[in-house]
Amino acid sequence: MPKQVDHRERRETIARALWRVVERRGVAHLTLREVAQEAGISHGALQHYFTSxxxxxxxxxxxxxxxxxxxxxxxxxxxxxxxxxxxxxxxxxxxxxxxxxxxxxxxxxxxxxxxxxxxxxxxxxxxxxxxxxxxxxxxxxxxxxxxxxxxxxxxxxxxxxxxxxxxxxxxxxxxxxxxxxxxxxxxxxxxxxxxxxxxxxxxxx
Amino acid sequence: MPKQVDHRERRETIARALWRVVERRGVAHLTLREVAQEAGISHGALQHYFTSxxxxxxxxxxxxxxxxxxxxxxxxxxxxxxxxxxxxxxxxxxxxxxxxxxxxxxxxxxxxxxxxxxxxxxxxxxxxxxxxxxxxxxxxxxxxxxxxxxxxxxxxxxxxxxxxxxxxxxxxxxxxxxxxxxxxxxxxxxxxxxxxxxxxxxxxx
The missing domain is CATH 1.10.357.10 (Tetracycline Repressor, domain 2)
Incomplete structure (x- = not known):
């Protein structure tokens, strides 16, 4: 089921991008926009995975x-x-x-x-x-x-x-x-x- | 030296306002503006005490x-x-x-x-x-x-x-x-x- 694998991979990519943002700037500055940028995806694509x-x-x-x-x-x-x-x-x-x-x-x-x-x-x-x-x-x-x-x-x-x-x-x-x-x-x-x-x-x- | 006492009291008031903001909303949402509002002083007055x-x-x-x-x-x-x-x-x-x-x-x-x-x-x-x-x-x-x-x-x-x-x-x-x-x-x-x-x-x- 390559689609599910992709979905999981994408979420992992996002989680790791989020970690890097937290590591670099702290949770105080953590926003969906910042994580999207770090993960190299659009803000809209990120919202497809997480609504908040x-x-x-x-x-x-x-x-x-x-x-x-x-x-x-x-x-x-x-x-x-x-x-x-x-x-x-x-x-x-x-x-x-x-x-x-x-x-x-x-x-x-x-x-x-x-x-x-x-x-x-x-x-x-x-x-x-x-x-x-x-x-x-x-x-x-x-x-x-x-x-x-x-x-x-x-x-x-x-x-x-x-x-x-x-x-x-x-x-x-x-x-x-x-x-x-x-x-x-x-x-x-x-x-x-x-x-x-x-x-x-x-x-x- | 009443002026020094006032200064110290004001800083304590600000510190306690800051704690209440942290308690209520977390450090993620902590800004000078928010603390000024909680302490009941102007943003400018707060900046007199803390520049950042x-x-x-x-x-x-x-x-x-x-x-x-x-x-x-x-x-x-x-x-x-x-x-x-x-x-x-x-x-x-x-x-x-x-x-x-x-x-x-x-x-x-x-x-x-x-x-x-x-x-x-x-x-x-x-x-x-x-x-x-x-x-x-x-x-x-x-x-x-x-x-x-x-x-x-x-x-x-x-x-x-x-x-x-x-x-x-x-x-x-x-x-x-x-x-x-x-x-x-x-x-x-x-x-x-x-x-x-x-x-x-x-x-x-």
Whole structure:
């Protein structure tokens, strides 16, 4: 179905053009017109895909989330058949940080989207749903790791999940050069080491 | 010097008007004209204080940082003469979270400022300096707490500082309703409890 492929390709082209505009000028200056120009299409053609700035942002955000999932999926395959839950959580955390160009674009989109959410109910609901899904996935991994003895049974899964999610707070600190990427990775590894102390006892790893 | 007081008051009025505009419509729609209207002064009068949108944002950010310092200062006085370093770090962390109206305004300004910093060198340098100062203050407290035996001596002060700073990552999670304020506080307390285990040994607290 070449037509559908074209449609999808065109939307990707637009999403990437939107990222470049956000990267260069910030979300404050993001307009349909600017994105059309960057994507090399007419304003009218862009409106065929997105009827509003909000719809365009929502698509760019979904596309960013999709790209992040694809990167996590690739990383998972590298971890082999039965990946250790510590490595899975590490991969998920690290792919949200702005450590390479694609992740940085997604992370900047995400930050812009959170700001938009503060004064737009639809964006708020959509951003919240996405983050709640991510949170549920992390909590499921934590609960399974407790059940399997990797994390001590006296740890509260909801609380540990919240602490893991808070580590996404390294993003603005890395973006502003307050904390070096390598130091953020060291801190994340240290946090995970303290969480996965169940493995020390049974040496199952 | 009533004239200086007036000048300062006027700038504060403008900063608070700016916050309301950011709160209501987001930084994307922030213009000198909009802020002048919200503050109830003419565009020309506003330009007397700020020659550009960037200068206005920088002032609003400094004002937000100043207000946060004042709140931390008030909290410090409530902690008494010789506050425990755990309580000082808790106070500093919590006052950066959007848990009440003033802190929320400052936190939203800060998020907007970080986004602006990504494509504005001056804003980047200014935001980085502010955050580096905050980081240095936290690291100094951590080092002193290690020296005083509150935190075990085998903890790396730079790494512990980075983990504490990452907890500011609760901000977007609270703003989007992904994590409840009370759950963020519980997680922060748990993290501090695990850090200040030196007190368990000598029961100095």
């Amino acid at each position: 700035r909000g719809a365009m942002l929502a698509f760019a955000m979904d596309f960013a989330a999709e790209q992040t999932s694809l990167r996590v999926g690739r990383g998972m395959r590298e971890l082999g058949d039965r990946p250790h839950p510590r490595d899975v959580l590490r991969l998920m955390l690290i792919e949200t940080l702005p450590l390479h160009a694609d992740a940085r674009a997604a992370s900047r989109m995400s930050a812009a989207y959170v700001l938009e959410a503060l004064h737009d109910k639809d964006v708020h609901a959509r951003a919240r749903d996405g983050m709640l899904q991510g949170r549920a996935l992390v909590e499921q991994l934590v609960r399974q790791a407790i059940a399997d003895g990797h994390i001590p049974a006296d740890r509260d899964p909801a609380n540990e999940t919240n602490l893991l999610l808070a580590l996404t707070g390294f993003t603005p600190l890395i973006e502003l050069g307050v904390i070096e990427p390598q130091d953020a990775l060291t801190a994340i590894d240290e946090h995970l080491n303290r969480l996965f102390t169940g493995d020390d006892r049974d040496a199952s790893r | 949108r960037g200068a206005m944002l920088a002032f609003a950010m400094d004002f937000a940082a100043e207000q946060t310092s004042l709140r931390v200062g008030r909290g410090m006085r409530e902690l008494g003469d010789r506050p425990h370093p755990r309580d000082v770090l808790r106070l500093m962390l919590i006052e950066t979270l959007p848990l009440h109206a003033d802190a929320r305004a400052a936190s939203r300004m800060s998020a907007a400022y970080v986004l602006e910093a990504l494509h504005d060198k001056d804003v980047h340098a200014r935001a980085r300096d502010g955050m580096l100062q905050g980081r240095a203050l936290v690291e100094q407290l951590v080092r002193q707490a290690i020296a005083d035996g509150h935190i075990p001596a085998d903890r790396d002060p730079a790494n512990e500082t980075n983990l504490l700073l990452a907890l500011t990552g609760f901000t977007p999670l609270i703003e989007l309703g992904v994590i409840e304020p009370q759950d963020a506080l519980t997680a922060i307390d748990e993290h501090l409890n695990r850090l200040f285990t030196g007190d368990d040994r000598d029961a100095s607290r």
